[in-house]
Amino acid sequence: MHYCPGCSHGVVHKLIAEVIAEMGMEEQTIGVSPVGCAVFAYNYIDIDWEEAAHGRAPALATAIKRLWPERLVFSYQGDGDIGAIGTAETVHALNRGEHITMIFVNNTVYGMTGGQMAPTTLIGQKTVTCPYGREEDIQGYPLRIPELACTLDGTRYVTRQSVHSVAAIRKCKAAIKKAFMNSMEGGGSNLIEILGTCSSGWKTTPEKANQWMEENMFKFYQVGDLKDR
Amino acid sequence: MKKETVLMKGNEAIAHAAVRCGCDGYFGYPITPQSEVLETLAAIKPWETTGMVVLQCESEIAAINMLYGGGGTGKRVMTSSSSIGIALMQEGISYMAGAEIPAVIVNVQRGGPGLGTIQPSQADYFQATRGGGNGDYETPVLAPASVQEMADMVEESFQLAFKYRTPVMILSDGVIGQMMEKCVLPEQRPRRTNEEVIAECPWAATGWRRADRKERNVITSVDLDPARFEQFNLKLQAKYKEIRDNEVRYELITPEGAELQGDINKVEADLAIVAFGSAARISQKVIQLAKEDGLRVALLRPITVWPYPYEQVKLLAERVQGILCVEINAGQMVTDVQLAVQGRVPVEHYGRLGGIIPDPAEVYEALRKMWHK
Numbered sequence: 001m002h003y004c005p006g007c008s009h010g011v012v013h014k015l016i017a018e019v020i021a022e023m024g025m026e027e028q029t030i031g032v033s034p035v036g037c038a039v040f041a042y043n044y045i046d047i048d049w050e051e052a053a054h055g056r057a058p059a060l061a062t063a064i065k066r067l068w069p070e071r072l073v074f075s076y077q078g079d080g081d082i083g084a085i086g087t088a089e090t091v092h093a094l095n096r097g098e099h100i101t102m103i104f105v106n107n108t109v110y111g112m113t114g115g116q117m118a119p120t121t122l123i124g125q126k127t128v129t130c131p132y133g134r135e136e137d138i139q140g141y142p143l144r145i146p147e148l149a150c151t152l153d154g155t156r157y158v159t160r161q162s163v164h165s166v167a168a169i170r171k172c173k174a175a176i177k178k179a180f181m182n183s184m185e186g187g188g189s190n191l192i193e194i195l196g197t198c199s200s201g202w203k204t205t206p207e208k209a210n211q212w213m214e215e216n217m218f219k220f221y222q223v224g225d226l227k228d229r
Numbered sequence: 230m231k232k233e234t235v236l237m238k239g240n241e242a243i244a245h246a247a248v249r250c251g252c253d254g255y256f257g258y259p260i261t262p263q264s265e266v267l268e269t270l271a272a273i274k275p276w277e278t279t280g281m282v283v284l285q286c287e288s289e290i291a292a293i294n295m296l297y298g299g300g301g302t303g304k305r306v307m308t309s310s311s312s313i314g315i316a317l318m319q320e321g322i323s324y325m326a327g328a329e330i331p332a333v334i335v336n337v338q339r340g341g342p343g344l345g346t347i348q349p350s351q352a353d354y355f356q357a358t359r360g361g362g363n364g365d366y367e368t369p370v371l372a373p374a375s376v377q378e379m380a381d382m383v384e385e386s387f388q389l390a391f392k393y394r395t396p397v398m399i400l401s402d403g404v405i406g407q408m409m410e411k412c413v414l415p416e417q418r419p420r421r422t423n424e425e426v427i428a429e430c431p432w433a434a435t436g437w438r439r440a441d442r443k444e445r446n447v448i449t450s451v452d453l454d455p456a457r458f459e460q461f462n463l464k465l466q467a468k469y470k471e472i473r474d475n476e477v478r479y480e481l482i483t484p485e486g487a488e489l490q491g492d493i494n495k496v497e498a499d500l501a502i503v504a505f506g507s508a509a510r511i512s513q514k515v516i517q518l519a520k521e522d523g524l525r526v527a528l529l530r531p532i533t534v535w536p537y538p539y540e541q542v543k544l545l546a547e548r549v550q551g552i553l554c555v556e557i558n559a560g561q562m563v564t565d566v567q568l569a570v571q572g573r574v575p576v577e578h579y580g581r582l583g584g585i586i587p588d589p590a591e592v593y594e595a596l597r598k599m600w601h602k
Contacts, residue, residue, distance in 0.1 A: 027436055027439060028436045030302070030435070032298070046437070047436075047445060048435060048437045048447070049445070049447045050301045050434050051328075052294065056297070059286070059290075060301070063282075063299035063306065064298045066282045067299050067302055068436070088288060088290075089291050089294070
């Protein structure tokens with residue numbers, strides 16, 4: 001296992017694996033992993049995978065799904081991948097209405113490279129590249145990808161979930177299942193943002209990380225469905 | 230569709246050849262002077278006939294990563310662009326080399342650096358033949374000199390790409406892309422079925438059917454273990470050696486204008502020109518001009534510029550008193566000619582820049598000066 005104690009990726013991986021198994025799609029699924037902490041996601045879910053260049057997972061997923069329309073295709077990405085370097089691929093894959101699901105784990109920092117500021121870092125939040133806290137005037141504002149995605153005509157299902165409690169995990173799993181079922185039906189693209197913790201990047205304990213997320217992230221990143229058609 | 234003789238542009242020939250050789254997906258972004266490839270595909274709608282996917286992407290970066298994704302599933306995928314767009318694709322090409330993904334990339338070159346010009350150039354030779362992106366890798370590069378070769382090299386490139394699991398580049402230029410010539414298009418070959426793809430590409434990420442294989446397939450270029458990754462790099466290098474040993478292609482034209490199939494020892498000439506692509510077409514006229522003056526000039530045209538015909542250029546150097554390397558750039562392939570010749574005879578370069586295509590008369594003048602030195 002290459003994830004840190006208290007990291008949310010493990011929980012999200014398990015949910016995806018469970019949904020694939022429940023759908024009976026183990027032999028029909030192709031996952032696309034990103035650059036970032038989840039680069040080795042392919043080590044944990046027993047399906048075929050492609051590991052993308054930083055930010056380009058939606059482009060890979062687009063081609064895979066178009067060439068193999070009968071497969072379940074999803075990308076798994078972090079905040080830097082989906083919301084900084086890969087913004088163009090994210091917006092255009094969503095807006096083309098690709099029959100894919102983009103799973104986006106937002107933990108507000110670049111975990112893999114040591115806790116630098118992400119496009120989703122909150123105002124006032126300290127990271128190693130904004131050590132005095134993110135300031136609007138210097139680093140601009142945190143980016144709400146689902147709010148952006150639901151304005152795009154190509155999207156079918158856009159939701160924000162979290163995995164900080166048992167109840168949240170259950171809801172998140174239902175959202176993943178819905179998005180995956182949608183992906184097999186068509187009708188547009190699907191995006192699930194999952195709020196996660198990064199106790200290493202946040203320089204805190206797993207328990208306090210959960211608490212910090214509830215107190216700070218939920219205010220700015222409101223959990224729930226944003227678009228469902 | 231049956232075999233067919235047509236009059237068309239090189240760019241159009243690429244598009245038709247792609248459909249006819251059973252290409253599964255084309256992903257591209259408009260850029261002059263190659264936009265006719267995407268335009269032709271959009272007009273002939275192959276998704277209604279062969280089922281080929283054609284997609285205009287948001288950028289060349291997206292296009293090359295769609296090739297990575299699609300190629301990683303064992304499908305025949307291709308893109309085309311011009312110089313600047315190909316520069317943007319280099320990261321993706323490096324990833325594909327590292328993940329050993331077959332794909333075909335067409336560069337219809339224009340002049341640079343920067344935004345440069347939309348006029349033809351051969352100034353991406355170094356980029357194409359030296360890997361281009363990060364890391365130790367090479368890419369087979371075919372250089373067409375006619376509209377016919379534009380068409381033929383699509384299938385040839387797919388063959389190489391799948392044989393060696395590598396991206397393959399067709400290094401063309403604005404002359405070949407835009408000029409119209411007679412061209413024979415091949416008969417329609419059916420796209421492989423999914424079952425055929427799964428059988429032919431046991432390495433590909435097609436969905437892990439347990440009955441087919443014991444292991445799941447992961448298409449990736451990352452490995453953080455130095456010892457293991459060195460072994461992988463050595464494996465790549467062994468593959469490149471195999472390509473160098475087996476895939477060198479070239480054309481040899483005698484001073485009389487006849488094609489010599491490979492036998493360089495039969496060349497009887499005073500000087501030789503080494504040129505690829507459109508510069509080789511221009512050089513064919515130069516040979517005629519020289520012949521009228523009684524100067525015997527042979528032409529060696531590398532068809533693969535990687536792997537390079539070093540051995541053939543070396544043998545040729547033993548049969549002539551000097552070699553002129555004609556290129557539409559500031560002198561790039563001439564370094565490979567010098568490597569091959571190793572100082573045995575004088576090697577000079579003649580080229581034009583900025584989108585100017587050299588006139589046969591001016592090339593001949595350079596050749597004549599070389600002869601009288």
